[in-house]
Amino acid sequence: MDKVLDVVNVTKIYPNGKKANAGINLEVYKGEIIGLIGPNGAGKTTLLRQILGLLKPTEGSITLLGKDIVKDPSIIKQEVGFEPQYPLYFPSLTVEESIGFALKFKGYKGEPLSKKLSQIIELLNLGKVRNYYGYQLSPGLIKLQLLGVALAQSGSILVLDEPTSMIDIINKNHIWQVLADFKAEKSLLIASHDMNEVKRLCDRIYLIVDGKVIAEGSPEQISGLLKLPCKFSFSTSDSDQTEKLLTQKQLEYALENGIFDLSVVELSLGIDLIKEINDQTGITYIHFEAPSFDETIMKLVENSHE
Amino acid sequence: MSKISTAIEMEFKSLRIYWLQLLIVVFVMPFSYAFIILISGNLQGASVNYLLSGYIISTIISTFINMLGMRITNMRQQEVLELYSTYAISFPTIVISECLAYVLITLPIVLIVLGYIVATSQVINWLLLICGALLTIVFLLLISVYLGLAMKNMFIANGLFQVITWVLILLAPIYYNFETLNPVFKGILLINPVTHLLNMVRVPLGFLPSVNLAYSFGYIVLLSIFAFVYVSKRINSTHILEKIF
Numbered sequence: 336m337d338k339v340l341d342v343v344n345v346t347k348i349y350p351n352g353k354k355a356n357a358g359i360n361l362e363v364y365k366g367e368i369i370g371l372i373g374p375n376g377a378g379k380t381t382l383l384r385q386i387l388g389l390l391k392p393t394e395g396s397i398t399l400l401g402k403d404i405v406k407d408p409s410i411i412k413q414e415v416g417f418e419p420q421y422p423l424y425f426p427s428l429t430v431e432e433s434i435g436f437a438l439k440f441k442g443y444k445g446e447p448l449s450k451k452l453s454q455i456i457e458l459l460n461l462g463k464v465r466n467y468y469g470y471q472l473s474p475g476l477i478k479l480q481l482l483g484v485a486l487a488q489s490g491s492i493l494v495l496d497e498p499t500s501m502i503d504i505i506n507k508n509h510i511w512q513v514l515a516d517f518k519a520e521k522s523l524l525i526a527s528h529d530m531n532e533v534k535r536l537c538d539r540i541y542l543i544v545d546g547k548v549i550a551e552g553s554p555e556q557i558s559g560l561l562k563l564p565c566k567f568s569f570s571t572s573d574s575d576q577t578e579k580l581l582t583q584k585q586l587e588y589a590l591e592n593g594i595f596d597l598s599v600v601e602l603s604l605g606i607d608l609i610k611e612i613n614d615q616t617g618i619t620y621i622h623f624e625a626p627s628f629d630e631t632i633m634k635l636v637e638n639s640h641e
Numbered sequence: 642m643s644k645i646s647t648a649i650e651m652e653f654k655s656l657r658i659y660w661l662q663l664l665i666v667v668f669v670m671p672f673s674y675a676f677i678i679l680i681s682g683n684l685q686g687a688s689v690n691y692l693l694s695g696y697i698i699s700t701i702i703s704t705f706i707n708m709l710g711m712r713i714t715n716m717r718q719q720e721v722l723e724l725y726s727t728y729a730i731s732f733p734t735i736v737i738s739e740c741l742a743y744v745l746i747t748l749p750i751v752l753i754v755l756g757y758i759v760a761t762s763q764v765i766n767w768l769l770l771i772c773g774a775l776l777t778i779v780f781l782l783l784i785s786v787y788l789g790l791a792m793k794n795m796f797i798a799n800g801l802f803q804v805i806t807w808v809l810i811l812l813a814p815i816y817y818n819f820e821t822l823n824p825v826f827k828g829i830l831l832i833n834p835v836t837h838l839l840n841m842v843r844v845p846l847g848f849l850p851s852v853n854l855a856y857s858f859g860y861i862v863l864l865s866i867f868a869f870v871y872v873s874k875r876i877n878s879t880h881i882l883e884k885i886f
Contacts, residue, residue: 384723387726388726389722389723389726408731409731412729412730412731413729416727417726417727418727419723419724419726419727421720421723423720423723423724423727424724425651425655425724426655426658427654427655427656427657427658427659428651428654428655432654436647436650436651436728437727437728437729439643439647440644440647440648440728440729440730441729442643468658470658481727484727484728485727488727488728488729
């Protein structure tokens with residue numbers, strides 16, 4: 336596969352001595368969606384800003400399509416579509432103008448400009464607000480506008496910093512579908528706090544804690560890194576009967592608002608238990624993820640601090 | 642070129658929300674001062690032109706340093722740099738576009754007042770006037786961009802740029818006669834580049850020089866070169882400010 340982005344041993348130390356990134360290695364290949372996750376202050380946005388040329392790495396190199404971005408910074412403007420983390424906007428520009436200018440800077444004019452602009456606006460469900468000024472938009476709509484600018488501007492790679500933060504659940508699902516469809520033409524690098532987002536979209540994920548990559552792999556690979564108990568939550572049509580069953584089996588559980596929470600050591604034990612409970616009392620709701628990606632991430636972060 | 646024209650269009654549309662402020666600062670106030678000068682009954686024609694020529698320079702200084710300079714300082718703030726990074730336009734191109742945009746903003750008042758001066762002047766050296774006017778604009782653009790790039794802290798810049806403008810205008814014979822000053826004050830005023838800008842614009846209109854015109858051109862060209870060298874070095878290496886205090 337062709338390598339689109341190659342981050343090699345990148346370290347960033349701020350003037351106050353804080354090491355925001357420490358020896359980070361990261362690769363993005365063509366047609367991949369890569370996720371960057373980590374706690375607040377881990378260094379995800381610092382890394383993205385270095386990829387965009389907004390911050391200069393203290394050590395290391397970043398190449399885009401084989402070109403060093405420090406020696407040839409114009410490659411960033413040619414190839415990278417970027418959506419910032421914060422809802423940034425020009426107060427006096429309408430949605431149509433904000434995205435339109437991105438297309439104009441890429442060389443679009445006349446009919447192709449109007450066509451592409453309408454395509455992007457419709458793709459992101461911004462039709463109703465296309466003539467709204469920046470100051471009239473909610474933060475969620477501003478994020479959608481920024482995504483539109485990124486789509487208009489991008490060449491071979493989209494770099495998105497929390498692309499669906501502040502966006503409602505319906506638009507969020509729609510955006511995820513849009514981004515998944517873009518895989519065919521572009522690579523994507525997404526920094527996110529939304530575990531559902533990274534699990535759904537990403538081919539590979541980098542977990543950054545305190546400026547270092549502490550885990551890397553597909554969501555399934557990361558989930559299997561640690562042997563953790565299988566946790567699940569469920570409710571049944573007869574809570575009393577279920578409580579008796581769990582007590583008989585000497586299983587520890589929590590019951591709140593009719594929902595049982597418990598954990599078992601082995602996945603197979605959990606599946607057998609669910610079958611038995613369902614046969615006896617009928618399960619009306621269940622949430623079961625094993626191995627749990629979210630739990631694994633939390634444990635990896637905790638372990639790295641220890 | 643098309644990126645520059647697109648960026649100028651973008652800048653003008655971005656200023657839409659501030660239309661009332663712009664109207665007052667760039668048109669209403671300057672025109673009202675010019676009008677007061679013109680209707681002042683005690684002034685002769687040549688005196689009016691003397692004041693109006695100074696008035697053009699002070700308007701350009703005020704607009705370029707306080708608006709363009711602040712704009713460039715503002716563009717170096719993290720959020721603004723990040724916002725512009727979403728577009729396929731480099732920082733140097735944005736700066737050039739901003740400069741041209743503010744030249745266009747001041748052009749109406751400059752052309753109208755200069756037109757009046759030229760129409761009412763007895764003597765005009767066109768070549769020197771055009772050279773002087775162009776060098777004045779280039780120099781003030783370079784100084785404004787220099788200040789914008791040098792000043793990291795937008796909050797301090799907000800006050801400091803107004804102080805700089807005030808000092809430059811106060812210590813220059815914009816509204817008073819250079820010849821009537823004592824030698825000490827003349828020496829101080831000759832350090833101020835605005836005195837030389839005034840010289841370059843007034844001498845072609847037939848006024849007596851404050852100092853040899855070649856000296857004024859040389860001084861301004863030298864300062865412009867220093868400013869250009871600094872701007873060239875800083876403009877291509879603009880990253881998010883890591884420390885503004």
